Amino acid sequence: MKRTLALVSTAALLLAGCGVGGAASDSAATSFAPGLTPDQKVSITLESYNFGQAGAWSDTFTELLGEFRKQHPNITVTGQKPQGSSSNPASDSVSSVQAQLATGNPPDVAQLGFSDLDFAVNQLGAKPLDDLVGRDAVQANFGGAHPFAPKAATLGDLNGKTYGVPFVFSTPVLFINATLFKQAGLDPAKPPTTWDEVKAAGLAIAQKTGKDGAYVDCVTQSAKDWCLQSVVRSNGGHVISDDKKTLTYADAPAVGAISMLQDLVTSGASPKLTQQQAVETFGRGDMGMILESSALQGTFAKGAKAGWELQGTGTPAFAGKPVVPTNSGAALFVLSKDPAKQRAAWELIQFLTSDQAYTMISSKIGYIPLRTGLVDPPNSLAAWAAKNPLVKTNIAQLNAMEPWVSFPGTDYLQVRDGMMKAVENVVLQGAPAQATLTTAAQQGAPLLTAGG
Amino acid sequence: MTTSRAMTAVLSVGETRRPVLGHAALAVLGVVCIFPIYWLYATSFRAPEDIYSLSPFPWPLSGANYATAFQVLDIGGLLLNTTVMAVGIALGQLLTGLLAGYAFAAWEFRGKQLLYLVFVATWLVPFQVTMIPNYALLSQLGVLNTIAGVVLPSLCSALGVILLRQHMQGFPTELLEAARLDGRGSWATLWTVVVPNLRPALAALGILLFVNAWNEYFWPALVLQRSNAVLQLGLRSFMGSEGNDWGPMMATAGMACLPVLLLYLVLQKQIVNGFVRSGLK
Numbered sequence: 001m002k003r004t005l006a007l008v009s010t011a012a013l014l015l016a017g018c019g020v021g022g023a024a025s026d027s028a029a030t031s032f033a034p035g036l037t038p039d040q041k042v043s044i045t046l047e048s049y050n051f052g053q054a055g056a057w058s059d060t061f062t063e064l065l066g067e068f069r070k071q072h073p074n075i076t077v078t079g080q081k082p083q084g085s086s087s088n089p090a091s092d093s094v095s096s097v098q099a100q101l102a103t104g105n106p107p108d109v110a111q112l113g114f115s116d117l118d119f120a121v122n123q124l125g126a127k128p129l130d131d132l133v134g135r136d137a138v139q140a141n142f143g144g145a146h147p148f149a150p151k152a153a154t155l156g157d158l159n160g161k162t163y164g165v166p167f168v169f170s171t172p173v174l175f176i177n178a179t180l181f182k183q184a185g186l187d188p189a190k191p192p193t194t195w196d197e198v199k200a201a202g203l204a205i206a207q208k209t210g211k212d213g214a215y216v217d218c219v220t221q222s223a224k225d226w227c228l229q230s231v232v233r234s235n236g237g238h239v240i241s242d243d244k245k246t247l248t249y250a251d252a253p254a255v256g257a258i259s260m261l262q263d264l265v266t267s268g269a270s271p272k273l274t275q276q277q278a279v280e281t282f283g284r285g286d287m288g289m290i291l292e293s294s295a296l297q298g299t300f301a302k303g304a305k306a307g308w309e310l311q312g313t314g315t316p317a318f319a320g321k322p323v324v325p326t327n328s329g330a331a332l333f334v335l336s337k338d339p340a341k342q343r344a345a346w347e348l349i350q351f352l353t354s355d356q357a358y359t360m361i362s363s364k365i366g367y368i369p370l371r372t373g374l375v376d377p378p379n380s381l382a383a384w385a386a387k388n389p390l391v392k393t394n395i396a397q398l399n400a401m402e403p404w405v406s407f408p409g410t411d412y413l414q415v416r417d418g419m420m421k422a423v424e425n426v427v428l429q430g431a432p433a434q435a436t437l438t439t440a441a442q443q444g445a446p447l448l449t450a451g452g
Numbered sequence: 453m454t455t456s457r458a459m460t461a462v463l464s465v466g467e468t469r470r471p472v473l474g475h476a477a478l479a480v481l482g483v484v485c486i487f488p489i490y491w492l493y494a495t496s497f498r499a500p501e502d503i504y505s506l507s508p509f510p511w512p513l514s515g516a517n518y519a520t521a522f523q524v525l526d527i528g529g530l531l532l533n534t535t536v537m538a539v540g541i542a543l544g545q546l547l548t549g550l551l552a553g554y555a556f557a558a559w560e561f562r563g564k565q566l567l568y569l570v571f572v573a574t575w576l577v578p579f580q581v582t583m584i585p586n587y588a589l590l591s592q593l594g595v596l597n598t599i600a601g602v603v604l605p606s607l608c609s610a611l612g613v614i615l616l617r618q619h620m621q622g623f624p625t626e627l628l629e630a631a632r633l634d635g636r637g638s639w640a641t642l643w644t645v646v647v648p649n650l651r652p653a654l655a656a657l658g659i660l661l662f663v664n665a666w667n668e669y670f671w672p673a674l675v676l677q678r679s680n681a682v683l684q685l686g687l688r689s690f691m692g693s694e695g696n697d698w699g700p701m702m703a704t705a706g707m708a709c710l711p712v713l714l715l716y717l718v719l720q721k722q723i724v725n726g727f728v729r730s731g732l733k
Contacts, residue, residue, distance in 0.1 A: 047677075054524045054680065054689035055697070078678065080597075085673040087691045099674075102584060103591040279695060284504035299695030305501035366694075 030131040033342035036074065042344040043076040044336065047096065047107035050365075052081035052089030060364040067360075068351045075344045080107065090330075097124050097335065108336035109345045111167060114155055114329060115226065115406045115416070118244075121163050123410060126333040128161040133346050138162050141350050146373035148353075151401045153370075156331040164331030165349050168367045170294040171325045171397040172217075172227040173390060174198070174316060178309035180288045184208040191313040195260055198289065198316050202269030205288035212271040214289040215278040219261055219427040221420040223275040226328040226404045227291060228423060230315055232257045233324035233402055239419060244408045247444050249419055250437040257318070259433045262426050272428050291315065293328050294394045298366050312390045314397055325397040326404045355380065368394045411447040418444045489709070496702035503699045517699035518707075524700060525686045527707060533599055534666060534683045535711070540603040541665035546658050549612025554642050556613070557620035558628060568617070575610035579670065587674060601675045602682070606665070612657060619653045620646065656725045659715065663723075666712055683708040 050057040065077050083099060084092025094116050100106045112120050120126040129138045142148040156164025178188035184205040192198040202213025218228035229239055237253030264270035282290040283303030304310040317323040332352060334345045351357060358369035359380040372395050375385035385391045407415040422440035425431040498505060499514040521527060556568050586605045595601040623646060631641040669684040680689045690701035716723055
């Protein structure tokens with residue numbers, strides 16, 4: 001009886017598992033997608049995590065699609081959010097495309113994170129736009145009356161070709177509770193500019209107000225590594241070599257940067273919290289500083305209405321070294337294999353990265369416009385930028401920015417998680433930095449080439 | 453004599469203490485169970501700027517989060533869709549469970565045991581294993597992004613089949629024999645003899661299945677990609693990369709709980725029966 005049950009269970013598992021297939025990469029050369037004829041009707045899908053969030057996000061994107069429809073009556077775009085059950089729809093972006101690829105029906109345009117660039121190109125079959133519509137057309141889209149910030153324009157490039165058009169974007173900002181600064185006898189008009197000053201201010205706040213000092217959002221596995229890369233690079237280090245063949249986060253500059261983060265915690269300047277806890281503590285007004293994505297400004301501004309003053313400044317530096325901000329955010333990729341849909345997808349991408357679209361996106365959602373000239377008077381976003389002074393901080397950081405580097409291969413998430421787990425152990429659990437990071441890098445190294 | 457009197461006194465003190473301690477422990481457990489629900493409603497009534505407050509009593513009370521929830525989401529539409537989905541799934545599972553359970557309990561046929569084991573085995577297969585094949589099938593049928601797509605793969609539940617088979621096996625065979633002698637066919641026997649007698653069990657199971665379906669989140673999140681058409685997805689739409697909008701989320705969660713809480717209040721006896729009969733918690 002037991003054996004029969006075991007056999008039946010195994011058979012059921014095997015049969016049920018048959019449908020689970022990995023997404024095949026599309027290595028075939030991409031040919032030019034000809035322009036659409038005036039009477040040619042095309043329907044495409046746009047997958048964006050913005051459709052998963054109620055309020056300004058989904059409303060603005062629905063409005064954008066309406067505007068696009070007016071300008072391109074023959075192209076019907078259906079918006080959809082990534083499928084999956086993560087609390088943050090952006091976390092499901094890649095697995096959603098994989099699942100739809102398995103059914104042979106991936107979205108035609110997908111908004112995917114910069115850290116997924118390598119995987120999007122090599123595993124999800126993202127099409128090289130240079131081949132699809134010509135390099136000149138791609139570069140022309142980055143130009144126009146208000147061109148893309150030069151550092152932003154190349155964020156979707158891999159191996160010399162443009163695969164993704166950078167779309168939405170944020171940089172790390174040191175948010176400050178000016179009220180707590182004053183209570184601790186500090187001057188919020190002179191916010192910390194180096195990590196030593198952050199430590200000193202954090203300790204002063206913790207000791208004099210009894211509240212938390214400073215928190216850095218890149219010390220836990222769930223927070224991902226985008227701003228950790230900024231801290232490491234600001235100390236002259238890297239998390240992976242330029243040729244993406246060696247993990248370098250156990251080298252001296254990276255270990256030095258992560259040890260500094262550990263010292264913030266062991267000295268008492270920084271609390272032992274998860275990212276979510278830290279965001280809520282800061283939002284409640286119970287924390288002096290937090291290094292977080294500029295996209296959280298709206299959340300913090302809402303919390304500050306309870307009676308504390310919110311300010312912000314750029315990413316702190318290591319004494320005597322230049323700051324290297326990195327970016328978080330996403331690009332638009334074409335995944336369609338059908339030439340007509342590919343061309344329609346390109347028309348949509350051009351529209352979504354136009355002056356008109358950025359004006360709507362920035363003023364309604366709050367993302368930084370990658371066409372940075374729009375914030376200069378008398379352009380369309382000048383009034384909005386005047387009301388949101390952090391925009392200027394962000395745009396200034398954009399000029400010094402280096403890309404958030406993606407890990408290669410099919411196991412790229414495991415490589416990143418292994419690194420972040422080690423960082424979490426060092427910073428929050430007090431594990432020895434050098435030994436812990438070396439072990440993690442040794443375990444991660446074989447994964448770089450696996451399935452890549 | 454004195455010693456035994458003293459022992460009796462100690463025992464009686466112990467005996468009276470035991471229920472007091474038991475009640476105290478249960479009261480603490482009760483508070484622990486109720487606290488998250490209290491916190492949910494407390495948060496939903498906080499003013500938006502106090503949303504991160506740790507004060508146990510929200511003051512001043514505010515309905516702003518409910519107003520935002522209604523403004524951002526079509527709460528009525530979500531409630532209707534969720535009800536249609538949950539009722540559809542519960543009825544489907546009851547019907548298939550009833551028919552299959554009846555066949556397994558009342559009929560003798562070749563391969564019966566093996567077939568029953570296959571049903572049991574499907575219960576052991578984790579949902580994550582079947583989700584992609586199910587998704588591919590729905591894609592081919594063209595019912596992705598519809599409530600029908602959510603309901604279709606959930607129409608048969610091994611739990612329903614197993615439980616109803618167990619109930620029917622305890623059904624007196626004499627009654628079935630009598631029905632047969634009366635000239636009733638299997639179909640008529642099922643609906644005129646078996647079902648009326650199984651009504652309490654069917655009601656209890658139906659409620660259990662409805663509550664399960666109402667709380668379903670994972671599968672609708674996969675199938676309904678182009679909308680947040682059910683309550684559980686509507687709730688998630690307040691979460692995102694730029695922080696979570698806790699106030700309207702708690703207000704929507706509070707409203708999502710109400711139908712199930714009302715159902716529980718009205719049908720408390722049947723629900724408790726359902727859990728006791730199924731041995732599930």
